[in-house]
Amino acid sequence: MEKFKITDLDLYYGTFKALIKVNLTIEANQITAFIGPSGCGKSTLLKSLNRMNDLIEGCRIDGNVLLDGEDIYGNIDVNLLRKRVGMVFQKPNPFPMSIYDNVAYGPRTHGIHSKIKLDEIVETSLRNAAIWDELKDRLKKSALGISGGQQQRLCIARALAVQPEVLLMDEPTSALDPISTSKIEDLISELKERYTIIIVTHNMQQAVRISDKTAFFLLGQVIEYDTTENIFSNPRQKETEDYITGRFG
Amino acid sequence: MSTSKKTVINNNKKLTSKSKDPVSLILRILVWCAAALTIMILFVIIGYILYKGIPNLSLDLFDLEYNTQNVSLMPALINTVIMTILSITIAVPLGIFSAIYLTEYARRGSRLVKIVRITAETLSGIPSIIYGLFGLLFFVTTLHWGFSMLAGGFTLSIMILPLIMRTTEEALHAVPDSYREGSYGLGAGKMRTVFTIVLPSATPGILAGVILAIGRIVGETAALIYTSGTVADIPDSLLSSGRTLSVHMYALSSEGLFMDKAYATAVVLIILVILLNRISSYTAGKISKS
Numbered sequence: 182m183e184k185f186k187i188t189d190l191d192l193y194y195g196t197f198k199a200l201i202k203v204n205l206t207i208e209a210n211q212i213t214a215f216i217g218p219s220g221c222g223k224s225t226l227l228k229s230l231n232r233m234n235d236l237i238e239g240c241r242i243d244g245n246v247l248l249d250g251e252d253i254y255g256n257i258d259v260n261l262l263r264k265r266v267g268m269v270f271q272k273p274n275p276f277p278m279s280i281y282d283n284v285a286y287g288p289r290t291h292g293i294h295s296k297i298k299l300d301e302i303v304e305t306s307l308r309n310a311a312i313w314d315e316l317k318d319r320l321k322k323s324a325l326g327i328s329g330g331q332q333q334r335l336c337i338a339r340a341l342a343v344q345p346e347v348l349l350m351d352e353p354t355s356a357l358d359p360i361s362t363s364k365i366e367d368l369i370s371e372l373k374e375r376y377t378i379i380i381v382t383h384n385m386q387q388a389v390r391i392s393d394k395t396a397f398f399l400l401g402q403v404i405e406y407d408t409t410e411n412i413f414s415n416p417r418q419k420e421t422e423d424y425i426t427g428r429f430g
Numbered sequence: 431m432s433t434s435k436k437t438v439i440n441n442n443k444k445l446t447s448k449s450k451d452p453v454s455l456i457l458r459i460l461v462w463c464a465a466a467l468t469i470m471i472l473f474v475i476i477g478y479i480l481y482k483g484i485p486n487l488s489l490d491l492f493d494l495e496y497n498t499q500n501v502s503l504m505p506a507l508i509n510t511v512i513m514t515i516l517s518i519t520i521a522v523p524l525g526i527f528s529a530i531y532l533t534e535y536a537r538r539g540s541r542l543v544k545i546v547r548i549t550a551e552t553l554s555g556i557p558s559i560i561y562g563l564f565g566l567l568f569f570v571t572t573l574h575w576g577f578s579m580l581a582g583g584f585t586l587s588i589m590i591l592p593l594i595m596r597t598t599e600e601a602l603h604a605v606p607d608s609y610r611e612g613s614y615g616l617g618a619g620k621m622r623t624v625f626t627i628v629l630p631s632a633t634p635g636i637l638a639g640v641i642l643a644i645g646r647i648v649g650e651t652a653a654l655i656y657t658s659g660t661v662a663d664i665p666d667s668l669l670s671s672g673r674t675l676s677v678h679m680y681a682l683s684s685e686g687l688f689m690d691k692a693y694a695t696a697v698v699l700i701i702l703v704i705l706l707n708r709i710s711s712y713t714a715g716k717i718s719k720s
């Protein structure tokens with residue numbers, strides 16, 4: 182089943198064209214990886230899937246992005262879109278409040294105020310983010326006082342708490358140590374049963390380890406999009422091959 | 431063991447030896463002198479006032495009614511509190527909301543933002559006597575409020591508005607964008623993001639601005655003499671005249687009759703200011719921690 186269908190997407194930052202004729206179909210309940218050299222537009226495409234680029238002045242879009250067949254740049258409620266398409270950022274960005282309030286922030290935003298319900302959501306979200314056991318005794322403590330890896334898993338829990346359908350992850354492990362990274366990778370693989378996951382990564386091994394499909398970007402274009410196995414074992418394009426074998430900046 | 435110690439000491443010598451460089455030595459001495467001078471001035475002023483004032487402190491200085499016998503500062507003290515509360519309640523919400531509009535809602539770098547910013551900067555550079563004259567012409571005369579706490583309060587709130595706006599703006603700008611992104615990313619709207627994420631994170635900074643503003647209110651004389659007048663009693667209503675501690679001191683020392691009492695009043699004023707400072711930095715610390 183296809184979750185996202187992106188057709189002929191052009192994106193401009195002012196006069197600079199950051200995405201050129203992007204065509205991609207993202208499958209539901211799969212992990213899709215975006216790879217490519219720095220500045221090629223991976224984050225830009227990711228942000229256009231939940232319209233986070235609305236916040237950037239001078240950002241303009243041509244083309245179509247369909248979520249379950251519905252045009253997300255049409256007449257839709259952006260807040261509802263972002264509830265359905267959650268995001269985890271490169272740098273962990275917990276809010277300066279308690280761990281509990283961080284996770285409860287999303288549900289509260291969407292109108293859940295019953296204490297019993299919130300308690301339940303907080304626990305399941307933290308469990309699903311594989312961090313419940315580490316944090317259950319200090320839910321009332323500030324979220325800024327935990328380690329970077331824990332913060333990132335907290336941010337994943339926070340994103341899960343609004344029960345999204347899609348999770349966008351922009352280099353979620355690039356700021357973390359190997360142990361935290363492998364914890365998060367395991368977590369992502371588990372989450373794919375219930376969520377559609379799109380992940381930007383600079384780490385080839387990570388893409389191989391966790392993703393089902395991989396898109397290779399270069400200078401704002403999708404050069405090649407295929408199963409991860411094909412991309413890494415027999416790429417069809419010369420540029421892809423150069424990049425994955427490390428012969429490329 | 432001993433040799434390694436020696437090398438450490440030698441290293442230290444090497445590191446500190448740059449003070450032998452004459453320019454840096456002179457600079458160090460200058461910096462040190464400036465610091466010493468600043469501290470000295472503070473202590474001399476406070477010491478002098480305490481020395482002259484404390485012997486003149488007496489209980490009747492705190493009588494509720496002012497007369498020429500007791501030269502009580504109590505009404506002025508109470509008026510100061512009223513004036514502070516009045517000006518702050520007018521200026522703080524207004525200043526915070528305009529700052530929120532400028533940083534969070536208006537398009538960055540738009541004409542309106544620039545105009546408002548230039549206006550605020552100009553306003554904050556105007557001497558307070560000008561505010562006093564404006565208050566006299568507008569609140570006292572045109573609006574027929576007479577010399578009153580209300581006229582004084584409004585005049586002072588105009589005076590501190592730019593200060594509140596600027597410090598709030600700075601505090602809002604200092605809130606990392608990643609907080610905003612995190613909130614929008616969860617499907618929160620602008621309003622919720624601003625009021626539940628951005629504003630609480632900016633509170634210590636905003637509070638610092640409010641503290642500065644309170645300092646200006648407590649210390650203000652020129653803008654008040656022409657607006658809230660110099661009556662030395664507790665006002666019956668906001669439309670009556672009343673003098674604050676600073677105005678009280680100004681009156682005492684310009685009349686020249688009660689210099690001793692003026693010093694005693696100064697002691698109370700200084701204690702008040704120091705107390706205010708402590709309380710506010712304490713609350714700021716509390717808030718930023720929680």
Ligand SMILES: Nc1ncnc2c1ncn2[C@@H]1O[C@H](COP(=O)(O)OP(=O)(O)OP(=O)(O)O)[C@@H](O)[C@H]1O
Binds near residue numbers: 197218220221226
């Ligand atoms: N807010 C912005 N305004 C203007 N140009 C931008 C903006 N954000 C990104 N760009 C430009 O768009 C291009 C794509 O940026 P993007 O952040 O999507 O790259 P990326 O593939 O995510 O790179 P990285 O791997 O370094 O994160 C870059 O050339 C970048 O300079």
Ligand SMILES: [Mg+2]
Binds near residue numbers: 223224225351381
């Ligand atoms: Mg990026």
